[in-house]
Amino acid sequence: EAAVTQSPRSKVAVTGGKVTLSCHQTNNHDYMYWYRQDTGHGLRLIHYSYVADSTEKGDIPDGYKASRPSQENFSLILELASLSQTAVYFCASSDWGLSYEQYFGPGTRLTVL
Amino acid sequence: KTQVEQSPQSLVVRQGENCVLQCNYSVTPDNHLRWFKQDTGKGLVSLTVLVDQKDKTSNGRYSATLDKDAKHSTLHITATLLDDTATYICVVGDRGSALGRLHFGAGTQLIVIP
Numbered sequence: 001e002a003a004v005t006q007s008p009r010s011k012v013a014v015t016g017g018k019v020t021l022s023c024h025q026t027n028n029h030d031y032m033y034w035y036r037q038d039t040g041h042g043l044r045l046i047h048y049s050y051v052a053d054s055t056e057k058g059d060i061p062d063g064y065k066a067s068r069p070s071q072e073n074f075s076l077i078l079e080l081a082s083l084s085q086t087a088v089y090f091c092a093s094s095d096w097g098l099s100y101e102q103y104f105g106p107g108t109r110l111t112v113l
Numbered sequence: 114k115t116q117v118e119q120s121p122q123s124l125v126v127r128q129g130e131n132c133v134l135q136c137n138y139s140v141t142p143d144n145h146l147r148w149f150k151q152d153t154g155k156g157l158v159s160l161t162v163l164v165d166q167k168d169k170t171s172n173g174r175y176s177a178t179l180d181k182d183a184k185h186s187t188l189h190i191t192a193t194l195l196d197d198t199a200t201y202i203c204v205v206g207d208r209g210s211a212l213g214r215l216h217f218g219a220g221t222q223l224i225v226i227p
Contacts, residue, residue, distance in 0.1 A: 042217030090156060104156035
């Protein structure tokens with residue numbers, strides 16, 4: 001069964017530390033996405049990628065980097081974690097572009113202290 | 114500026130009752146609208162997608178409507194079950210192409226009690 005998995009599922013980080021969130025998909029999809037979800041707000045797009053070794057900025061890229069080393073893997077990197085980056089992060093994949101059906105991972109709950 | 118508004122924010126119903134969730138949006142253009150179910154601690158799972166100017170879909174106990182003129186959608190859940198407890202998220206896609214974006218509502222938290 002096609003799936004999007006994320007690791008870790010939860011993480012506590014210190015302010016100023018480096019955090020890497022990982023995503024793996026077995027859907028054979030070209031597009032992969034990183035979103036953040038804050039309580040009381042809709043998901044917001046951070047970065048996305050449509051091919052390995054290339055990433056694109058989404059709507060809120062500041063403070064985040066992304067890496068797509070292969071079609072299956074997509075990482076989100078917080079070089080200097082800040083309190084405001086406490087949120088739930090979701091990875092997703094889709095066959096085509098940003099407007100098509102996306103398949104979501106279970107999320108990573110990140111708490112920055 | 115929030116472009117997708119969902120109401121109510123939360124809703125408690127008794128098992129077996131019906132409920133209706135609302136979604137109003139200002140996204141333009143509006144290519145399609147999708148409803149997702151998000152169980153606590155889980156990812157989003159698509160329930161249905163609406164595409165036409167005035168559209169209706171049905172998926173088991175879930176049915177949905179879309180009126181693009183009013184920029185309004187509803188999700189009906191019939192004969193609710195305890196497993197329907199979740200957050201329901203309305204998402205509007207502005208273009209049916211690779212350049213389009215998805216616009217997410219904040220969700221309606223539905224709690225079904227025995």
